[in-house]
Amino acid sequence: MALTPRALWLVLLGIVPVVLRPAASTVWLWLLLCAVVVAVDVLLAPRPRSLHLERELPASVRLGESVRTSLFVTNPGSRSVRGLLRDAWPPSAGAELTRHTLRLPGGERTRLTTLLTPTRRGDRQADRVTLRLRGPLGVAARQASVEVPGRLRVLHAFPSRRHIPSRLAVLRQLDGRAAMRTRGQGTEFDSLRDYVEGDDVRSIDWRATARRRDLVVRTWQPEQHRRIIIVLDTSRTSAGRIDDSPRLDSGMDAALFLTAIAGHARDRIHVIAGDREVRAHVSGHDRVGVLHDAISELAPVDARLIEADWRLLAAEVARVGTQRALVVLITPLESSALEEGLLPVLPALAARHRVVVASVADPAVDRMRRGRDSATDVYAAAAAERTVGLRQRTAGAFRSLGVEVLDETPDRLPLALVDHYLALKRQGLL
Amino acid sequence: MTVVARWRRTGLWALAILLGIGALAAIAIATTPPGNAMDPEDMGPRGGAALVAVLEQNGVDVETFTSIDDVRDALAERDDDTTVVVANTSNLGTAAATTLRQESLGVDRVVVLSPSTGQLRALRADATALPIGAGVRVESQCDIGTVDEGDSMVEIDARYEPGSSASGAKECFPLTIPDADGGDGAGDHGAGLLDLPSTSGHPPITVIGTTVGFTNGAITQEHNAAIALRLLGGSPRLLWYQPDVTDLADSADDTEDGALLPPWFAPALALVAFSLIVLALVRGRRLGRLVREPLPVVVRAVETTESRGRLYRRAQDRPRAATVLRLATLDRLRSRLGLRRGDSVETVTRAISAATGRPVSEVLDLVAGPPPTDDAALVRLAQDLSDLEEKAHRP
Numbered sequence: 047m048a049l050t051p052r053a054l055w056l057v058l059l060g061i062v063p064v065v066l067r068p069a070a071s072t073v074w075l076w077l078l079l080c081a082v083v084v085a086v087d088v089l090l091a092p093r094p095r096s097l098h099l100e101r102e103l104p105a106s107v108r109l110g111e112s113v114r115t116s117l118f119v120t121n122p123g124s125r126s127v128r129g130l131l132r133d134a135w136p137p138s139a140g141a142e143l144t145r146h147t148l149r150l151p152g153g154e155r156t157r158l159t160t161l162l163t164p165t166r167r168g169d170r171q172a173d174r175v176t177l178r179l180r181g182p183l184g185v186a187a188r189q190a191s192v193e194v195p196g197r198l199r200v201l202h203a204f205p206s207r208r209h210i211p212s213r214l215a216v217l218r219q220l221d222g223r224a225a226m227r228t229r230g231q232g233t234e235f236d237s238l239r240d241y242v243e244g245d246d247v248r249s250i251d252w253r254a255t256a257r258r259r260d261l262v263v264r265t266w267q268p269e270q271h272r273r274i275i276i277v278l279d280t281s282r283t284s285a286g287r288i289d290d291s292p293r294l295d296s297g298m299d300a301a302l303f304l305t306a307i308a309g310h311a312r313d314r315i316h317v318i319a320g321d322r323e324v325r326a327h328v329s330g331h332d333r334v335g336v337l338h339d340a341i342s343e344l345a346p347v348d349a350r351l352i353e354a355d356w357r358l359l360a361a362e363v364a365r366v367g368t369q370r371a372l373v374v375l376i377t378p379l380e381s382s383a384l385e386e387g388l389l390p391v392l393p394a395l396a397a398r399h400r401v402v403v404a405s406v407a408d409p410a411v412d413r414m415r416r417g418r419d420s421a422t423d424v425y426a427a428a429a430a431e432r433t434v435g436l437r438q439r440t441a442g443a444f445r446s447l448g449v450e451v452l453d454e455t456p457d458r459l460p461l462a463l464v465d466h467y468l469a470l471k472r473q474g475l476l
Numbered sequence: 477m478t479v480v481a482r483w484r485r486t487g488l489w490a491l492a493i494l495l496g497i498g499a500l501a502a503i504a505i506a507t508t509p510p511g512n513a514m515d516p517e518d519m520g521p522r523g524g525a526a527l528v529a530v531l532e533q534n535g536v537d538v539e540t541f542t543s544i545d546d547v548r549d550a551l552a553e554r555d556d557d558t559t560v561v562v563a564n565t566s567n568l569g570t571a572a573a574t575t576l577r578q579e580s581l582g583v584d585r586v587v588v589l590s591p592s593t594g595q596l597r598a599l600r601a602d603a604t605a606l607p608i609g610a611g612v613r614v615e616s617q618c619d620i621g622t623v624d625e626g627d628s629m630v631e632i633d634a635r636y637e638p639g640s641s642a643s644g645a646k647e648c649f650p651l652t653i654p655d656a657d658g659g660d661g662a663g664d665h666g667a668g669l670l671d672l673p674s675t676s677g678h679p680p681i682t683v684i685g686t687t688v689g690f691t692n693g694a695i696t697q698e699h700n701a702a703i704a705l706r707l708l709g710g711s712p713r714l715l716w717y718q719p720d721v722t723d724l725a726d727s728a729d730d731t732e733d734g735a736l737l738p739p740w741f742a743p744a745l746a747l748v749a750f751s752l753i754v755l756a757l758v759r760g761r762r763l764g765r766l767v768r769e770p771l772p773v774v775v776r777a778v779e780t781t782e783s784r785g786r787l788y789r790r791a792q793d794r795p796r797a798a799t800v801l802r803l804a805t806l807d808r809l810r811s812r813l814g815l816r817r818g819d820s821v822e823t824v825t826r827a828i829s830a831a832t833g834r835p836v837s838e839v840l841d842l843v844a845g846p847p848p849t850d851d852a853a854l855v856r857l858a859q860d861l862s863d864l865e866e867k868a869h870r871p
Contacts, residue, residue, distance in 0.1 A: 048761040049754065057751040061744055068740030073747050136769035145763065166772070176764030191764050286777030293777060348772050378777070410778040414785070415804075416862070421851035424858040426785035428797035431804040433781045438807075 047088045048178055048189045056080050056185055087181030092127050094177035094190035097150075101172065106199040106342065112163040115196065117175065124152040129180050129187055131158060134173035138166040139198065148177070164200040167295065169346045172196035201345045202295065206303040206460035213307050213464050220472055238262050270312040272476040273371030274467075275363050275399070276301045278319040280347055281354035283378040286408075288456055293406040294349045296456035297376040300404055303460040304374065304467060305340050309333025311471065315340075316366050319347050322355045324362050353387065360391040363399070371399045372476055374463065379405040379453055381436040385443070392447055400475065401449045404463050405437075409455050513688050514563035514589065516540045516716050521693030524563055527704055528716065536709050540716040544572040544723050548579045550715055555582040559711040563718050564687075565591045572723040573598035577678050584711045585680045590634045590687045600677040602639035606666050608632070611688065613698065614649040614668050622682070622706040623648045623669065627699040634685030635666030646671040649685075682707055794854050795847035802843050805861045809868055832867040839864070 060076035098120040107113040121127050127150045135141035140163035150156050164170060174191035181187060238254050241261035254262040278284075278301055284294040301317055308315050310333055317340045319326040326343040330336035354377070363373055373395060377384065395401055414430035417423030441451040454462045470476050514524040516538070528538050541547045547560070560580050562568055565588060568576075573591075577599045580586050588595070593605045611631035619625045629649055638645040649668030670683040688694055690704045708714055788797050806824055810817065813827045821844050828843070829836040842864060848854040 049758045051758055054751055054754050054758055057747065057754050060747045064743045064747055065740045068738070068743055070743055070746070073743045073750070076747070077750060130763060132763045134764050134767050136767050138769060138771075173767040174764055178763060189761070189763075285773050286775050286779070288777050292772070351773055408777045408781075411781055414778070414781060418855070418859045418862055421855055422785075422789060424801075424851075424855050425789040425797055426782065427858060428788055428800045429781050429785035431800045432784060435800070435804060435807075 048187045049084065050180060050184055050187060052183070053080070053084060053185045056083065083183065084186045087183045087186040088188060089181075090183075091181035091186065091188040092123065092125055092179045094129075094179050094188055095192065096123055097121055097127065097177060097179075099175055099192060099194045101194045101196045103172070103196045103198060106201050106345070107162070107164060108201045109164060109167050109203040112161055113198065114159050114161055115172070115198070117158045117160075117194065118155060119148065119150060119158060120155040121150040121152055126151045127179055128184075130178040132176040133158065133160045134176065135160070135162065136170055136173065138164060139170040140165050148179070162198060164198065167200050167202055167345055168348060170198045170200060172198075199342065199345050201341050202298050202302065204299060204302050204341065206299050207306065209303065209461060209464075210306055213303075213468065214310055216468055217307065217311055217471075220468070237265050239265060272313045273316070273367065273369055274304065274308045274313050274374070275316045275318065275366055275371050276304060276374045276376065277359055277363060278317070278344070278347075279321065279354050279359075279375070279377035280319050280325055280349050281321040281377075281383070282349065282351045283354075283380045283383050285349035285351060286378065288406065288408050288410070291456065292349055293378050293456075294347075296406045296459060297404070298344055298347075299456075300460040300463045301344070301374070301376055302337065302340060303464055305337050306333075307464050308467065309337055313476075317344070318359065318362050319344060320354075320359055320362065321350055322352055322358065324358070327362065329366070353383065356387040356391045360395055363395065368398070372467070372470065373399040373401045374404055375401065376404045379403070379407075379437045379440050379451070381440040384440055389443060392444065392449060396447045396449050400470070401447075402463070402466060403441075403444055403449055403451045404459060405451070405453045406459055407437075407453045407455050512564070513691055515718060516563070519692065521691060522688065523692050524690065524716075526692040526695055527690055527701075527708070530701070530705065531709055531714060534705065534709055535712070537713045538716055539714070540718060542718050542720045544575050544717075544719065547715060547717050548575060551579045551583070554713075555580065556584075557711045558583045558713045558715060559585045559587065559708060560715045560717060561587040561589070561708050562591070563589055563690075563716055565589060565595055565719075567719040567721055567724040568595050569719075569724045570594055570598040572719055576717070580679050583679050585682060585707075586678075587682045587684065587707050589690070590685055591683060596636075596683065599681060600675070601670075601672050601681050601683065602642040603636045603645070603670055603672070603683065604639065604666075605685075606635045606637065608634060608651070608685075611686070612651075614651065616648050616669075616699075617650055618646065618648040620646045620648060620671055622671070622710070623703055627703060629668065629686070629689060629700055629703060630697045631686050631689035631694050631700070632668035633687055635668060636670040636683055636685060637666040638670060638672070642672060644673045792851075794849070794851070797854060798847045798857055801858055801861055805865055806843055808865060812868055828864065828868060832864060834864070834867070 057077070057080050060073065060080070063076055064072050100118040100120075102116040102118065104113050115133070117131070117133055119131065127148060129148050131146045131148045133141070133144050133146070135144065142161040142163065144160055146158040148156075148158075162170075172194065175194045176189065176191040178187045178189040238251060239262070241250060241263050245263050249263045249265075251262050251264045278294070278297055280294060284292065284297065286293050288296065305315050305317060312333070314329070315336050316327065316329040318324060325347050328336060328340045328343045330339065375388070377388070392401070411430045411433055414426050415434060417427045437453065441453060444451050450466065452459065452462050452466060512518070513522045515522075516524050516528045517540075519525045528540075531538050539550060541550065551558070551560075560576070560583055562576070568591070573595045576586070586599075588599070591599070591605060596603050596605060611633045613628060613630045614632045616623045616625060616627040616629070632649055632651075635651045638647065647667035647670055651665040651668065668685045672678075672681045672683070674680045684707070689700050695701045695704060806821070809828055810819065810824055813824075813831055815824055815827060821840075825836055825840045825843060828834075829839045832839070842857070842860055848857050
């Protein structure tokens with residue numbers, strides 16, 4: 047039960063009898079009267095649980111966008127219902143106006159809409175819906191909270207998706223399908239066709255020409271149906287924030303971008319996220335499906351404050367298959383963590399697959415490195431140089447194993463990774 | 477410092493100041509009670525110790541009390557051959573005065589110094605008090621045994637007019653206002669001393685309109701001492717009643733407030749208090765529970781590097797900082813000048829010297845010299861190294 051402001055005015059109205067009959071007993075009698083009125087009003091108030099509640103909610107929303115959730119309230123009884131309804135959401139769901147006034151005649155149904163603008167990636171569960179229904183006098187109300195389940199998946203903002211068209215154009219050039227009609231430059235034999243003016247004379251297939259007595263050229267197509275395995279490290283080192291965004295989110299951006307481009311190139315993609323356990327494993331070769339699945343599956347994955355178990359992640363990579371694949375390890379180049387965890391398993395991995403380590407670099411370290419103004423700055427610069435030196439040492443150790451290392455700032459890493467992939471594809475090194 | 481912390485600190489200061497003021501006020505109230513004149517143990521100019529001492533020398537048994545309950549007990553024990561004096565009436569509540577009147581019916585005399593009209597009414601003495609506002613000197617102009625014709629008193633600060641029902645009241649020390657022709661306009665303006673005979677309701681009461689006339693400071697002037705001794709030394713036993721504040725409190729409720737405030741005020745106040753509770757209930761009921769949310773960890777990636785910098789600074793580790801900076805510069809210049817990692821410092825130095833046009837010895841001192849001895853030298857070294865790099869990049 048709950049009291050309304052009217053209950054307060056009712057008590058204060060007792061001033062009138064108190065003035066007329068100034069005695070302590072008047073006060074007690076008036077309070078008793080108020081208590082009786084409140085009790086009667088509560089008893090006559092409609093039961094909140096008698097209302098029927100239904101939620102309408104989109105399954106997911108991209109971070110930074112808004113979405114509306116609706117509650118359909120049905121009043122199955124014959125009496126009119128007045129009161130308040132609160133549709134509670136966690137703070138990071140960014141709910142606006144969660145309190146609604148409810149005025150519902152008997153047998154009718156209404157729709158109450160709450161605008162959600164989530165501020166963080168992940169799953170947001172709706173909390174209870176609280177109903178406070180007033181009695182006929184409006185002095186008191188019955189209150190109850192009911193579960194109306196609802197889950198909103200807040201997807202990664204995927205900011206690098208604006209680069210997809212430009213990289214797809216590059217891919218079409220490789221494919222020979224580009225508008226410029228340049229020759230496909232892949233290494234996989236596609237077909238023979240008649241020579242047309244403008245074709246590269248180096249691609250003339252003389253043997254076929256001799257048979258046909260007409261100039262015939264070979265066309266090439268880029269490799270297809272290669273395996274791309276993207277491993278996202280969700281351990282403690284990925285929790286570090288660069289400009290208020292965790293490294294994991296930047297790494298995820300790169301992973302999604304690569305998934306989108308590689309999907310268009312008809313490669314088979316596996317996205318694995320994990321630390322001491324595999325948190326997500328998305329695979330498929332349907333390019334739209336796998337990107338959608340990856341965005342959805344990775345949405346609730348957050349960095350955890352534990353060390354990564356690279357042996358486990360390497361085993362997960364091995365489970366995908368023995369076919370040679372491009373393995374992209376997205377992990378920060380933290381020398382201590384990687385030299386103990388990743389370095390022991392890397393030789394075996396590098397021997398079987400082509401391995402790329404993609405790391406999110408912190409521009410702040412670079413800024414610190416250039417500080418020369420005061421003793422404090424110089425000590426910080428020395429520390430930054432030390433950090434950079436350690437990263438280079440780790441990168442050097444990786445490179446000596448034949449592993450490519452990309453260490454780029456958050457906004458550059460997705461492009462660098464995809465460009466590296468396209469370069470490999472162009473050279474037929476996948 | 478965050479805004480919250482700043483507000484909290486301001487709040488703490490305000491609280492400390494308030495507590496300090498409160499403590500000072502409490503000390504002030506506790507140490508200087510109002511109207512402490514005629515304290516029988518006070519030797520100062522406002523005390524009454526001199527009078528008590530002289531009375532005891534003359535064989536009067538002086539008993540002092542500060543509470544009306546103790547006075548009542550003393551009177552219940554014995555009330556013949558006794559005089560009661562209320563030496564200071566500023567704390568005499570009407571309830572205490574009524575008790576005193578009821579309990580002292582059998583005593584020889586009750587002497588009251590400078591009572592108010594309300595206190596006189598509580599004593600059932602039909603007289604009106606009219607404060608003068610200053611202590612004046614007055615001639616007695618009467619002969620009533622305790623006061624002789626020709627006596628004079630100083631520090632008379634209140635005058636009294638007997639009411640119509642006060643039969644047999646004797647007035648002394650009449651307040652006079654000189655007439656235009658120089659004669660005395662006696663009788664019309666009340667008297668400094670009023671002697672009321674006993675009635676069924678009260679014992680003989682002598683009212684004197686002086687607060688400080690019998691104090692140590694003033695008793696030696698004029699005939700004040702003689703009058704005091706005659707008034708208080710009339711019986712072998714004297715109960716000296718010096719009411720304290722608790723006796724004042726007895727009267728506060730039933731007279732003052734009751735007279736000033738309407739009767740419904742107290743119940744209305746109670747009702748408002750209850751309505752505040754109702755307000756708390758109205759506002760305090762949440763519309764549903766608070767929603768909890770597990771939050772992600774917030775760690776800045778650059779934190780470890782910054783901490784390492786602080787560590788260097790706290791340890792004043794100039795050699796290490798210098799070594800790290802030199803190695804980093806050498807590494808970058810090596811790759812810039814197309815040298816291999818394994819090349820010796822001398823080779824690199826010569827290449828740098830050639831690229832920048834600076835003498836070999838100077839470059840060697842910069843990249844492999846002794847570590848700096850103070851922070852200023854370290855800053856200089858760091859700046860020189862970055863200058864060298866810039867020069868090598870843009871000769």
